[in-house]
Amino acid sequence: MAGFNKIKITPPRWLLAELTYACPLQCPYCSNPVDYAKYQAELSTEDWKRVLSQARKMGAVQLGFSGGEPLTRKDLTELVKHARDLGYYSNLITSGYGLTEEKIIRLKDAGLDHIQISIQASTQELNDHIAGTTSFRHKKEVAHLIKKHGYPMVLCVVIHRENIHQMPQILDMAENLNADYLELANTQYYGWAHANRDLLLPTKEQFEEAEQTAQAFKEKVAGKMKIYYVVPDFYEDRPKACMNGWGTTFLTIAPDGVALPCHSARDLPGLDCPSVNEYSIEEIWNDSKAFNFFRGYEWMKEPCRSCDEKEKDFGGCRCQAYLLTGDMYNADPVCSKSLDHSVVQQAIESAKISATLSATEKPLIFRNSKNSRNMV
Amino acid sequence: MHRLQWEEVQQKDIILYPEGMVELNQSSAEILKLCDGTRSLDQIVSELELKFATTGLKNDITAFLEIALKNGWIQQN
Numbered sequence: 001m002a003g004f005n006k007i008k009i010t011p012p013r014w015l016l017a018e019l020t021y022a023c024p025l026q027c028p029y030c031s032n033p034v035d036y037a038k039y040q041a042e043l044s045t046e047d048w049k050r051v052l053s054q055a056r057k058m059g060a061v062q063l064g065f066s067g068g069e070p071l072t073r074k075d076l077t078e079l080v081k082h083a084r085d086l087g088y089y090s091n092l093i094t095s096g097y098g099l100t101e102e103k104i105i106r107l108k109d110a111g112l113d114h115i116q117i118s119i120q121a122s123t124q125e126l127n128d129h130i131a132g133t134t135s136f137r138h139k140k141e142v143a144h145l146i147k148k149h150g151y152p153m154v155l156c157v158v159i160h161r162e163n164i165h166q167m168p169q170i171l172d173m174a175e176n177l178n179a180d181y182l183e184l185a186n187t188q189y190y191g192w193a194h195a196n197r198d199l200l201l202p203t204k205e206q207f208e209e210a211e212q213t214a215q216a217f218k219e220k221v222a223g224k225m226k227i228y229y230v231v232p233d234f235y236e237d238r239p240k241a242c243m244n245g246w247g248t249t250f251l252t253i254a255p256d257g258v259a260l261p262c263h264s265a266r267d268l269p270g271l272d273c274p275s276v277n278e279y280s281i282e283e284i285w286n287d288s289k290a291f292n293f294f295r296g297y298e299w300m301k302e303p304c305r306s307c308d309e310k311e312k313d314f315g316g317c318r319c320q321a322y323l324l325t326g327d328m329y330n331a332d333p334v335c336s337k338s339l340d341h342s343v344v345q346q347a348i349e350s351a352k353i354s355a356t357l358s359a360t361e362k363p364l365i366f367r368n369s370k371n372s373r374n375m376v
Numbered sequence: 377m378h379r380l381q382w383e384e385v386q387q388k389d390i391i392l393y394p395e396g397m398v399e400l401n402q403s404s405a406e407i408l409k410l411c412d413g414t415r416s417l418d419q420i421v422s423e424l425e426l427k428f429a430t431t432g433l434k435n436d437i438t439a440f441l442e443i444a445l446k447n448g449w450i451q452q453n
Contacts (some may be wrong), residue, residue: 011385013397059385062397089379089392113379114394152394180377181394223446228395359437 007296016252020068024365026125026132029158029193035205037372041256045075046217049082054281058069063088071098096142097135104149115146116154120168132366143177155179160200167210171217175288180372184214186232188262190366198354199364204235204333222295234344239316239332244292259284264319269330294318301329303337378449391449405441411450
């Protein structure tokens with residue numbers, strides 16, 4: 001982009017290592033690309049070790065092992081050990097599926113710092129429906145084992161229309177499982193969640209009620225449990241400061257080695273996201289077209305360009321601008337100053353209408369390889 | 377749950393914890409490094425006053441330790 005040479009480049013701090021797209025779960029809001037089935041290649045153990053070493057040297061220190069389900073990688077323990085030797089603070093972001101006590105101990109010995117486990121709902125029936133897999137009881141057992149072996153535990157629950165009414169029970173569950181951190185992640189509508197938005201987006205009234213419940217709980221458990229509340233940006237006036245600014249902090253490496261400024265960026269056109277098979281992390285972070293594309297403010301159109309809040313939110317999310325307006329240079333339409341703000345209102349209305357349809361009239365599209373191939 | 381470590385690239389001590397990190401200035405890092413469970417508050421104060429050849433640090437150190445306690449960076453026995 002014009003003028004990017006003038007921009008001061010800060011070092012990456014967070015590395016998200018998406019080890020695989022393989023996953024035994026089928027959550028219909030998965031943040032993996034809807035066409036993930038066409039990316040079959042996976043980096044080797046040695047490739048990942050090289051990537052971890054290079055990113056650490058650049059300054060990355062927070063590391064998330066993610067996917068898909070990272071436990072499906074046979075070399076996970078070896079990678080965790082390598083990460084610990086390099087001085088990363090590493091997190092296993094898992095569904096819990098396939099996690100045994102033996103593995104929990106082995107990962108601890110290898111130096112894993114904490115575990116984030118997802119649960120889809122507060123009841124077995126809904127959890128197993130949303131996950132597309134019988135997994136509720138096992139997840140709860142795994143949560144106990146994580147605590148038993150002394151890990152800090154982050155419990156992650158993605159919130160949407162199917163489970164938002166369970167907010168009080170979800171909070172009880174977090175307390176009973178002794179979660180140290182509870183991430184209440186209102187669904188962000190990318191990837192599979194975008195495809196299923198009509199069926200997942202709650203009403204504003206539902207959001208407000210759930211938020212009040214969560215807020216009261218936050219005060220109750222202050223000092224014992226920390227709550228991360230991921231805001232539902234469709235009901236905000238201003239966009240999120242996506243990724244803390246493009247190419248400033250976050251680096252995602254997809255399973256096939258493609259480096260992304262955010263985990264949805266592979267859907268944006270013309271970025272030519274570079275691969276770690278061809279370039280070093282230093283070259284990728286400092287010199288690649290993709291990582292420089294939206295650095296700074298030169299790329300902005302109005303109303304962002306002259307906006308006095310642009311240094312606060314960077315015009316919001318590029319992927320959301322592209323998905324909802326067709327132009328990735330536009331303001332994030334969540335912003336009430338956006339000329340396209342009405343598309344968000346239309347999405348909310350459309351979801352309201354879909355709420356009256358039955359599951360057979362409008363079924364959820366679950367995240368699996370068959371559906372992925374059909375979505376292309 | 378929290379880990380204090382020196383970051384070569386940033387030339388800073390940082391605290392790492394699930395989903396976050398805090399960069400420390402030099403004085404905060406010096407205080408936290410002495411919170412190892414063996415020293416009392418008075419000992420921490422006198423060690424730092426000696427190290428930096430100054431006096432009257434007790435209020436600043438106490439104020440910082442309260443923040444550290446509230447954030448869970450240290451624990452009180």
